[in-house]
Amino acid sequence: MRSRAAFGWLTVLVLTSGLLIGSGIWLANTFSGALAPGLSLGCQATVGENSYSLALDQTENAALISNLAVQRGMPARAASIALATTMQESKLRNIPYGDLDSVGLFQQRPSQDWGSVEQIMDPVYSANAFYDVLAQVPNYVDLPINDAAQIVQRSGFPHAYAQHESLSRAFASALTGQMPQGLNCTLPPATSGSAPETVGAAAQAALGPLAAITYTTGTSETVPAKPGTTAQGSQLEFSVPDAYGWMMAHWALANANQLGIIEVSYADHTWNRDANAEGRNMGWQAGKSTVQGQLRIILAAVPSA
Structure with a gap:
């Protein structure tokens, strides 16, 4: 991500449990015990005969981003754009580093008016910041996912978001509730x-x-x-x-x-x-x-x- 326009911030919702958001990379894949032979940790979103996979920590972040789109009254397409963006920028992980001063899920830069490092490292804040700008993009639901993401992010790699479109659409459809029984997860005991x-x-x-x-x-x-x-x-x-x-x-x-x-x-x-x-x-x-x-x-x- 390179810059953003100066739009007002939406008041963010704080998750009181403290379990679903936080700084740094989730350690969701760390566990004691073993899975049955042939099984591996992770979650899959299935559309027709095509199945796409994410790690457990990535899926948690994808759920948070998708839920916020629904809360804001935005369509599943908005969640697809956001997920494609985070897959390219951070592999859907809330990392405290990046190019220049970029940090977080969306690799937003404090120097480009996205907020402080502490704010950007809050996934709720950073996702809402992304949606604030996306909502101002005319007819974003009709644009290719790559183009809508690029308008918000202004990346030095303007065509990179397209490679994540299929996966992002599948997970967005499941996590916004548009695809019944569309998500399955394999977990440790x-x-x-x-x-x-x-x-x-x-x-x-x-x-x-x-x-x-x-x-x-x-x-x-x-x-x-x-x-x-x-x-x-x-x-x-x-x-x-x-x-x-x-x-x-x-x-x-x-x-x-x-x-x-x-x-x-x-x-x-x-x-x-x-x-x-x-x-x-x-x-x-x-x-x-x-x-x-x-x-x-x-x-x-x-x-x-």
């Missing part, structure tokens, strides 16, 4: 789950001010208490507006490694973290019917103090 309140706050932040979501929590019978844990795994049932159901379901997958989520159910389909067979992750499976508008999340047990 869960060693612990987050507190239900943490997951609830993070889910509220992902949806933002679009609509209030409520949730109830109870004990999951499918996750028995184990030595060294204080309780059985928790089951959270969210009431989610239908328009955002698959966005939230895929958000849960994208952040399952950080939050200790082991199962997600929505629209009569279930993703189970440990549903692996013959060297592959089974993905979303029909079954475990849910009430319309209900998203069910099951967490691993919380370790004892």
Whole structure:
């Protein structure tokens, strides 16, 4: 990225959990234990017969960027442009270095009025800063993804964004909820789950001010208490507006490694973290019917103090 025009900043939403954003590169792929033979960590977005892959930390960042586009009332095309940009600029990682004084997911430069280093290293701020400028580009939804990204970024490599178009469109479609069952993630076995309140706050932040979501929590019978844990795994049932159901379901997958989520159910389909067979992750499976508008999340047990 090279420069930006002087547009007002959108007030950013702070994720209270502290788990979904932060400075530096996520260590989401670090784990103890092994996967079954033939499996590898990561997430896949599938369109027709084509599947595209990202690492777990990249997928978390992609979910955040896509969720913010939805919160702002921007189309999935905006998320595609943003993801193509970050893939080229930082490989979808929040790096504290770059060309000249560029930093962060979008490699924005403090010297070109994008904000301070501290601000730019906040993924929520930097993504909103990108969208602020993109929203001012006339008819950006009708432009090629590469051209729209270049107008915002003014890169010295003006045609580089095009190479990431297919992957970015696939992940944007899944993560904005436009493609039901479009995201699948292969994760290591869960060693612990987050507190239900943490997951609830993070889910509220992902949806933002679009609509209030409520949730109830109870004990999951499918996750028995184990030595060294204080309780059985928790089951959270969210009431989610239908328009955002698959966005939230895929958000849960994208952040399952950080939050200790082991199962997600929505629209009569279930993703189970440990549903692996013959060297592959089974993905979303029909079954475990849910009430319309209900998203069910099951967490691993919380370790004892």
